[in-house]
Amino acid sequence: MLDSLVKLKRFSLARFSSLFAAALFLQMNDSGFGGASACAGVGCFGMIAFFVIVLAINIAILVWVQKDAKARGMDNPVLWMIVVLLTSWVGLIIYILSRPKGELVVCASCGQKRMQGLAKCPSCGNP
Ligand SMILES: [Zn+2]
Numbered sequence: 001m002l003d004s005l006v007k008l009k010r011f012s013l014a015r016f017s018s019l020f021a022a023a024l025f026l027q028m029n030d031s032g033f034g035g036a037s038a039c040a041g042v043g044c045f046g047m048i049a050f051f052v053i054v055l056a057i058n059i060a061i062l063v064w065v066q067k068d069a070k071a072r073g074m075d076n077p078v079l080w081m082i083v084v085l086l087t088s089w090v091g092l093i094i095y096i097l098s099r100p101k102g103e104l105v106v107c108a109s110c111g112q113k114r115m116q117g118l119a120k121c122p123s124c125g126n127p
Contacts, residue, residue, distance in 0.1 A: 058088075065095055071113040072100045073122045 065084050069077035084091040102115045112123035120127050 058085075061092060065092065067113070068104075069095070069099065070122050071104055072102070072115045073118045074099065 062081050062085055066077045066081045069080045074080065080091075080095055084095060087094075100115060102117055104113045105116050106112070107114045107121045107123060107126070109121060109126040110124035112121070114121045114123065
C-alpha cells in the first residue's frame with residue numbers, strides 16, 4: 001500500500017516536472033521566437049514604413065520650398081532648400097515668414113506658377 005503510494009507520488013512528480021519544463025519551453029518559445037517574428041513582421045515593417053513616410057514628407061517639403069521660392073522670384077531658391085534641409089521645420093517656418101507675400105498665379109506663357117505683381121516670370125522671363 002505504502003509502496004504503491006510512493007510510486008504514484010514519484011510518477012506525479014516526474015509528470016509535473018516534465019509538464020513544467022514543457023510550459024517553460026513554450027513560454028521561452030513564445031517570448032523569444034514570437035518577439036523576433038513580430039519584429040521581422042509588423043514591428044520592423046512599421047518602423048521602415050514610418051521612416052519612408054517621414055523621408056517622403058521631407059523631400060516633398062524641400063521640393064515645395066524650391067518651387068515656391070522660384071515662383072516668388074526669390075534669388076536663391078536652392079539656398080532656401082538647403083536651409084530647410086539642414087534646419088528642418090525651423091527653417092521652413094523662417095522661410096514662410098520671410099518669403100515675399102502675394103498670390104501665386106499660373107503664368108500665361110509657360111504654365112508655371114509665378115507671384116502676382118512680378119515684373120517678369122521667374123520661369124520663362126516673359127512679362
Ligand atoms: Zn512663365
